[in-house]
Amino acid sequence: MPITAFLHTHVLVVVLFLLLLTYKVILLLLNKRGTLATVRNKTKVLEMIFGTLILVTGGWLLYNYSGGIPTWLALKVTLVLIAIPVAIVGLKRENKLLSVLALVVFMYSYGVAETDSLVMQKNQLQETFATATPETDASETGDVSLSESGVVHEEIVASLNETAMVNAQAVFVQQCATCHGQDGTKGTSGATNLAQSQLSLNDRKQVIANGRGLMPGFGKQLSEQELEELAAYTLTLKK
Helix, strand or coil, X not given: CXXXXXXXXXXXXXXXXXXXXXXXXXXXXXXXXXXXXXXXHHXXXXXXXXXXXXXXXXXXXXXXXXXXXXXXXXXXXXXXHHHXXXXXXXXXXXXXXXXXXXXXHHHHHHHXXXXXXXXCCCCCCCCCCCCCCXXXXXXXXXXXXXXXXXXXXXXXXXXXXXXXXXXXXXXXXXXXXXXXXXXXXXXXXXXXXXXXXXXXXHHHHHHHHHCEECECCCCCCCCHHHHHHHHHHHHCCCC
C-alpha cells in the first residue's frame, strides 16, 4: 500500500474523528447530557475503529518518514498523545473545560500537520533536516547562492533529447504528480512546490533517489540515468 494511500486514509479518519468529537463537545456545552450519553454509547465501536486506524496509519507514516523528524511533527505527535486521554476523561466526566481543551489541541495538531508549521503558515521556513547543509533547498534556507542559476538549469534541460524528456515526464506523472501536481505546485502531503524550489540538479536527484519527509525514495525503482532525467525534468517546472 503506497504512502499516499496511507496518508489519505489517515487524514480522512482524523477528520471524521474530529467531526465526531466536535459534535460531542457541542452537546456537552449545550447541556444535552442525555443525547451525549446516547451518542457515546452508539459510537463506542466507531471510536475504537477510528482510534486504531489513526494509530496504525500515523505510526506507519512516522516510521516511513525520511530524514530527521522536524519539530512540528514531534510536537504534533506529543500533543495528540496528550489530548487522547484528556478527551476521554473530559467526556466521561462531562467536564466542559477538559473536553474543550482536548478539542482545541486536536484542532491545533491537525492544523500543524496540514501546514508543516507550528504557527500554521505554509510559507514558514521549515525544519526538514536535522542540520542544514549546502545541499539544503535554498528556498528553505533563504540563501539562493546555494542553488544553480537559471542559465545552468536551461543548459541542463537543453542537453536532454526529446525521448528522454518524454520518458521523464511519463515517470513524473505516474509517480510524482499525485502529490506535486502535474505542474509541480500542488503540494499535497507537504510536497515541495517544484515551481519555486531552488534545489540543484544533484540535490533533486538525491531527494528522488533517497526520499524526503513522507516522499518515498525511488532509487531502487529507477536507474541512475532515469533519476537524472527525472530530476532534470523537474527543472522545467520552475517559474
